[in-house]
Amino acid sequence: MSYANTEVAQIAAISSNRCIGKDNELPWHISADLQHFKSMTTKPNDGAIQGIVIMGRKTFESMGSKPLPKRVSFIISTQLDYAEQKGLVGKDNAYVVHNLDDALTQAASLAHGAHIDTIWVIGGERVFSDALMYTDRIELTHVDTEITDGEAFYPELPSEFEITEGSEQMHDDKSELDFRFVTYKNKVAE
Template sequence: MIALIWAEDQNGLIGADGQLPWHLPADMHHFKTLTTGHDVVMGRKTFAGFKRPLPNRTNWVLSRQTLALPAGVHQLASLEELQALDAQHPQALLFVIGGANVFETVLPIAQRLYRTQIAHAFTGDTWMPAVDYQQWRLDEHVVGAVDEKNRYPFSFDNFSRR
């Protein structure tokens, strides 16, 4: 099953210079909890933003370019290869973690969405592609706790395709 997972601000912003524009430990914990033990799929720019492959996950890079990837990181050259991987492992959860171009490419075939929404406006240069939420059913909405480490109001929203 293909799922998109991302965090966005109140205007749909998801990035600034290849990084998250905010520090929200609760979201990082949520991301880690959901994705650990599963496959994560990302574009080459998103992968380049990490210092190393994400631990305790199978890392896939979706790119048409031939890439020199570290040991243990695999490449998918097309959306069709991602669909084939999904078909080979129908019980597996494949988390697509970015960036914007990969989200836009994969959104039409995704079955689940995991969105963190931050009720604050940040400055950046990358936005989440438009999601038609009429095609999605909200399965869970959890309001996060604002505290000294998580300074912005936020919520976790899980959707499944209608």
């Protein structure tokens, strides 16, 4: 699988009914999950770039329309003037592209130059779904709750993805939610 010899991985936190978003935000706040996300998508290396992420426009906006620290963001938007709207023209840590193929091509090229092994797809619903055909690994945080009024959902995993690792069930005192980290690998890609 992979894309231009670079691993493509997805990372998301999902409810028991696969919800990933409500009101263009995460439906919960779990500190350990945010730390997990940061540690997975950021890998210290010699260069200034410590990670590469691909996301849709709404996901970017849900993060305050700011690129993630120490990572290069590829934002997919069909709006031709989106980079101008968000003040991203000339930035070296955020690029607006107009489709997933362009995002993957540019991200893989950057990854090779920066000696980064993994490109992270971080949302939202459509980007996750479209990227599944290129995905080698998926890191899901399974949050033990059901979100009945959610607006964005993680796709059903194709049968070629199987669980290779899973953490113990953990509990977040602030949100009162239980969760666990699970790694899925694409057995066809190996």
